[in-house]
Amino acid sequence: xxxxxxxxxxxxxxxxxxxxxxxxxxxxxxxxxxxxxxxxxxxxxxxxxxxxxxxxxxxxxxxxxxxxxxxxxxxxxxxxxxxxxxxxxxxxxxxxxxxxxxxxxxxxxxxxxxxxxxxxxxxxxxxxxxxxxxxxxxxxxxxxxxxxxxxxxxxxxxxxxxxx
Amino acid sequence: xxxxxxxxxxxxxxxxxxxxxxxxxxxxxxxxxxxxxxxxxxxxxxxxxxxxxxxxxxxxxxxxxxxxxxxxxxxxxxxxxxxxxxxxxxxxxxxxxxxx
Numbered sequence: 001x002x003x004x005x006x007x008x009x010x011x012x013x014x015x016x017x018x019x020x021x022x023x024x025x026x027x028x029x030x031x032x033x034x035x036x037x038x039x040x041x042x043x044x045x046x047x048x049x050x051x052x053x054x055x056x057x058x059x060x061x062x063x064x065x066x067x068x069x070x071x072x073x074x075x076x077x078x079x080x081x082x083x084x085x086x087x088x089x090x091x092x093x094x095x096x097x098x099x100x101x102x103x104x105x106x107x108x109x110x111x112x113x114x115x116x117x118x119x120x121x122x123x124x125x126x127x128x129x130x131x132x133x134x135x136x137x138x139x140x141x142x143x144x145x146x147x148x149x150x151x152x153x154x155x156x157x158x159x160x161x162x163x164x
Numbered sequence: 165x166x167x168x169x170x171x172x173x174x175x176x177x178x179x180x181x182x183x184x185x186x187x188x189x190x191x192x193x194x195x196x197x198x199x200x201x202x203x204x205x206x207x208x209x210x211x212x213x214x215x216x217x218x219x220x221x222x223x224x225x226x227x228x229x230x231x232x233x234x235x236x237x238x239x240x241x242x243x244x245x246x247x248x249x250x251x252x253x254x255x256x257x258x259x260x261x262x263x264x
Contacts, residue, residue, distance in 0.1 A: 007166045011174045018178050018201055022185035027194055034197045037178070041204050044171070048215045050223045053230075057207075060230060065200060065237045069193055072241055076248045093187035097180035104176045113169030119218050128220055129227075137224050144231040151235035158242035 003047065010047075014040035027073045035066040049124040171212035178205035192244045192254045196237075203233045 013036060020033025038061035045054035122128050133141055178201060185198035207226040214222020244254065251258040 004166050007170065011170070015174070015177060015181070018181045021194070021197060021201060022181050022189065027191055030194055031197055034201060037201060038204060041208060044174075044208060045211055045226075048171075048211045050211055050215070050226075053211065053223055053226055056227075056230065057204075060234055061200070061204070064234070068237060068241050069197055072245060072248075073193055076245060076254070090188050093184050096187070097184050100183065101176055101180050104172070108169055108172060113167040114216060115165060115167045116216060117218065119215070123215075123218065124220065124223065129223065132220055132224055133227075137228075140228055144228055147235050148231060151238045155238040155242040158239065158246050 007044070007047065010040045010043055013037075014044070028070065031066060031069050031073060034069075035062050038062050038066065049119060050129075051124065052126050052129055168212055168216045171208060175205040175208040175212070178202075178208070190255050190257060192247060192256050192259075193241075195256060196240050196244060199240075200233060200237070203229055 015037075017033040017035070017037030017040065021030045021037065024030045024033065039058055042054045042057035042062070045051070045057055182198045182201035182205065186195050186202065189195050189198065207229050210222040210226040210229070212222075214220060214225075247259065248254050
């Protein structure tokens with residue numbers, strides 16, 4: 001019962017943060033709404049028995065991505081560019097979102113709302129996570145490291161001063 | 165009683181809201197954050213389904229999505245900064261060089 005109440009509070013908070021991100025005119029408020037949303041999603045990850053990823057989410061998103069985005073907004077792009085209303089692009093995007101929700105609803109209605117089964121104690125522990133990461137998923141792990149290295153080099157090259 | 169349907173519905177709504185934002189907002193940084201929100205909601209689906217089937221593979225996939233989105237954050241913010249320096253605005257309507 002307590003987890004149900006907590007889930008709904010967290011879901012409401014996270015969804016409100018997402019709405020702030022999409023519909024608020026001030027970009028700083030919008031990115032703070034995104035930070036709230038990422039933190040609540042991290043708490044939901046902890047509910048799903050993967051606490052490691054939950055803390056990882058809070059550190060990476062609320063700690064790194066949001067700080068970088070806020071830094072860029074404050075340093076360079078603090079313009080109030082709100083949602084454009086009334087154009088066909090806006091209407092089409094709303095229609096696409098509604099269609100997406102409708103199809104997911106049909107899918108869910110067909111498959112049903114299954115309750116979670118209890119899992120064993122070691123599920124989601126850092127040890128089992130790391131075991132899987134260096135055995136079954138070793139190759140994707142290495143590819144991810146190469147990808148991050150490439151992203152680092154790309155970011156350095158893109159933000160050199162003589163580029164612009 | 166919280167079932168998997170609750171998590172999937174929450175993730176669906178977050179994805180739909182992020183999609184609306186990515187398609188309608190004009191500020192490049194906000195569009196980038198909306199894409200991050202969509203990635204987050206996909207992560208939630210991965211974790212909920214992995215928890216539902218009692219396998220950790222969903223969490224591993226979410227981990228790799230996070231790694232990719234961190235790389236995307238670094239390169240994306242660099243591109244946005246270069247774009248703002250070049251065009252003097254963060255309005256993505258200014259990116260019309262290849263428009264015909």
